[in-house]
Amino acid sequence: MLRIDLSKRKILKQPLSQQLARNFVGGRGLGAKILFDELKPRTDPLSENNILIVAVGPLTGTSIPTSRCVFVTKSPLTHAYLCSFMGGFFPAELKFAGYDALIVSGKAEEPVYIWIKDDEVEIRDAKEVWGMQTDETEKKIRQETDPKARVACIGPAGENLVKYACVIADRRAAGRGGVGAVMASKNLKAIAVRGSGQVNIADPETFKKLRKNLFKEVTSVPQMLSRYGSSGVVSIMNELGVLPTRNFITGVFEGIEKISGETFDKFTIKKETCFSCPIGCGQVRVVKDGPYAGFETVGPEYETIVMFGSHCGNSCPEAIIAADSLCDKLGLDTMSTGYVIGFVMDLYEKGILSKEETDGLDLRFGNHQAIIEMIKKIAFKDGIGKILAEGSLGAAKKIGRGAEKYVMAVKGLEMPGYDxxxxxxxxxxxxxxxxxxxxxxxxxxxxxxxxxxxxxxxxxxxxxxxxxxxxxxxxxxxxxxxxxxxxxxxxxxxxxxxxxxxxxxxxxxxxxxxxxxxxxxxxxxxxxxxxxEGFTRKDDIFxxxxxxxxxxxxxxxxxxxxxxxxxxxxxxxxxxxxxxxxxxxxxxxxxxxxxxxxxxxxxxxx
Ligand code: SF4
Known part of the structure; x- marks a missing residue:
């Protein structure tokens, strides 16, 4: 394990306790126990006293689809426990560098990034990349470190402490709950890593046989995920009548054909996969013409399509691709961002919010140009974006006038794409x-x-x-x-x-x-x-x-x-x-x- 105290600029390597590994294994288990043991109750999530754990699992970095890590911390959005997962290549790279977990504490005096190259760990100046989008940040830090480094970073939304800012690496996100804001509150722009090691496998022969069986089983049947990614789920949920539509007023969307997996398939130019995965569900999609021409993304995933699509009453697939791309670059969780915008559209339609209060934007359901404008406003806390950066519950409390009644969230985290x-x-x-x-x-x-x-x-x-x-x-x-x-x-x-x-x-x-x-x-x-932290039965409620x-x-x-x-x-x-x-x-x-x-x-x- 690697401990990094940003206040004291202290770096400490520690062996992983055998007892911890046996009882909690890795990933989410490791993160949960460390957070419980080390974080004082009622800590302000955006204070230097909060800690951020980045943990991989024992299978991470092996040649099966387990290149995932989890960011565990206290959420600034919910003030509850938070675990937020990321795939891609960053997690495997962290394992190759020799670490099961990073524990980041304190706050740097000025913007920094952490550079890990196997045993060598540095806290580096990040003033030059502060303010950059996530794609620019990754590129710049690779230039400064190693062209093959994997970089998990925040964008402007994180820097502006939007409470649902995320962390991005290779266009994969640790999306939910505001991990990006926690990183920013520590003046931490990024964690870059390059590892040259490999995972020690206790019984390589057995592993090889198991892997062969596993891959055979998965590749012997056609996988909807390979073809459509998770966007294929949209029509299924609509058919079940549980597709969140216009702030969960109904579970069926009249514009379903325009936001189905088949529709998004037409924008696909190639597939991307995570480390060691035979499925490769990442669909690289590009808008070729119209007002959103040039926007490219990996996705959008099911949840993103729902939140920027049916939930906002929007059936423009190009705008959903643009929204996904913009959120990734600015470092925003697409689920909470899309939810918050649809929620505020609901308030606007109900007359709870006026056009003056929305900075002159016509926030009727389906206005996709307004959706794109709102994303930028939220990331930069511009105008109404400042209120919405608090999340739907925080925003509703500020707006008042009964707005809280229309928040579809649990413990302050916005609902996912299922009614x-x-x-x-x-x-x-x-x-x-x-x-x-x-x-x-x-x-x-x-x-x-x-x-x-x-x-x-x-x-x-x-x-x-x-x-x-x-x-x-x-x-x-x-x-x-x-x-x-x-x-x-x-x-x-x-x-x-x-x-x-x-x-x-x-x-x-x-x-x-x-x-x-x-x-x-x-x-x-x-x-x-x-x-x-004070949560009880009253918080397990819809x-x-x-x-x-x-x-x-x-x-x-x-x-x-x-x-x-x-x-x-x-x-x-x-x-x-x-x-x-x-x-x-x-x-x-x-x-x-x-x-x-x-x-x-x-x-x-x-
Ligand atoms: S490519 Fe898709 S299925 Fe494969 S590991 Fe990544 S997210 Fe999972």
């Missing part, structure tokens, strides 16, 4: 996710794809159990760290139980039950972190629209989200207190989290 009324188990995972409204910490593929088993998506009973199981299962992906897109193509629990012992030599990782228990342990540590307004049309028509019975069942299964949602001491003890229980007891939470 929970038509996907109850998936919805419950989103409502109870430790980082706020997140679809990936317990994705219920059972309801969307009938995989790996089928669940009735409208059923209420059993969904508490399903959400808890899925959150523990997805945690296996997040601590190993697999790419989730890839993992959902195979029986990933079983593969992980084979790959982890082969790579680490730790036989305990060979049991799926043990892997699930580790997942449960990590979910509980994250929960305990949030409890310490906005009123989902609870009281039946879906008006489409294949989820008539559905509402029955929160109470599902949440009660979820807490029961989790072993958490029904009234408060706080993990019980017995549960924490059962998971070996004695120290966490002691800490909560000390604070009067147990």
């Amino acid at each position: 929970p009324r038509g996907l109850k188990g998936h919805g419950l995972s989103i409502a109870t996710s430790n980082r706020g409204a997140c679809h990936n910490r317990g994705y219920a593929t059972q309801e969307t794809r009938g995989w790996p088993w089928h669940e009735d998506r409208f059923a209420v009973k059993g969904k508490g159990r399903l959400a808890a199981i899925n959150q523990n299962r997805c945690c296996i992906i997040d601590y190993s760290i697999w790419c989730l897109f890839f993992a959902f193509r195979v029986n990933f629990e079983v593969y992980t139980a084979k790959f982890l012992p082969a790579v680490t030599g730790i036989d305990d990782f060979g049991s799926v039950d043990e892997l699930l228990k580790i997942g449960e342990r990590i979910n509980n540590v994250e929960r305990a972190f949030n409890v310490r 906005p009123e629209r989902f609870l009281k307004e039946p879906m008006p049309e489409g294949n989820s028509k008539g559905q509402i989200f029955e929160m109470k019975p599902m949440l009660d069942e979820y807490y029961e299964v989790r072993g958490w207190d029904l009234e408060t949602g706080i993990p019980k001491r017995e549960k924490l003890e059962e998971l070996g989290l004695h120290d966490v229980a002691e800490e909560l007891q000390r604070l009067g939470k147990l």
Whole structure:
């Protein structure tokens, strides 16, 4: 592990504790435990006292699709636990340089970037790149360091402390929750890395055989992801009647053909892949003519299409490509940015915001020129952008006039691209996710794809159990760290139980039950972190629209989200207190989290 104190300009290398690795494995697990242990409760996320952990997993850097890292910190958007994932090549490079985790603390006096070349670590002056877009920053830092360096950096939005600013490397984002703002608050523009090492594999022969089987299994069937990327999911969600449209008023979009995977496919010029992935879901798309000619992006992914498309009532695919590209360059999370713009359009349409208050922009749903203008305003905190840079909940509080009622978020994190009324188990995972409204910490593929088993998506009973199981299962992906897109193509629990012992030599990782228990342990540590910050059952809640307004049309028509019975069942299964949602001491003890229980007891939470 590498510790970098930017205030003291101190760099320290430490061995990874064996106990930490056995109990929390890597990635999200490592990050969660370090954050719980080292961050003082109620720390201001944008103060120098916050810490930022960048962790890879034991499988990262091997020749399977596991080049992923996670940025773990306290979120400036939600004030809760935050883990934000990034793929591409940066994570593998960090592993090749010899590190399982970086822990960045303090604040540099002036803008800096961290340059890691194997054992050599430097804190370098970043004044020249401060103010640059992410693409320019990566290029410039490569010129200054190594043409093959991988650079994870922030853009102007991060520098301006937009609360949902992201980190970008090779056009891949650690998108959610404001990691970019945390980096900026430390005067940290970028982390550049070049490694010449390799991952030591305990049993290379077994690994080779497993890899062969894995790749054969994945490549033997045509993958929608290879052809369309995640944009292929748009039509499926519309058909299910859960496609967020005009601030979740409905789940069906009349302009669906214009924002479908097939439509975006026409803009594709080539594919891009992450390190060691046979799928290659990154679609490089370019607008060739019209007002958005010249914009190029990798994507847009499903979530981006939804947020800048149906959620904003916008059926112009060229504008969605432009919005995606602009967000990446300015360093903005496309999901929160798109959500916030659609939200403010809803307020405008309802007459809660006037044209004078939107800097003269006509924010009716579907006005794609206004969407592009708003992105720039948010990144530079210009005019109304200053208010919207706070996130939808923060903005609503400033706007007043009942605006909060129209915020579709959980714990302050804007909703992803699924209306929970038509996907109850998936919805419950989103409502109870430790980082706020997140679809990936317990994705219920059972309801969307009938995989790996089928669940009735409208059923209420059993969904508490399903959400808890899925959150523990997805945690296996997040601590190993697999790419989730890839993992959902195979029986990933079983593969992980084979790959982890082969790579680490730790036989305990060979049991799926043990892997699930580790997942449960990590979910509980994250929960305990949030409890310490003041979060309780009242925060595992959806906005009123989902609870009281039946879906008006489409294949989820008539559905509402029955929160109470599902949440009660979820807490029961989790072993958490029904009234408060706080993990019980017995549960924490059962998971070996004695120290966490002691800490909560000390604070009067147990
Ligand atoms: S499936 Fe896509 S996101 Fe995942 S590793 Fe492969 S190219 Fe990267």
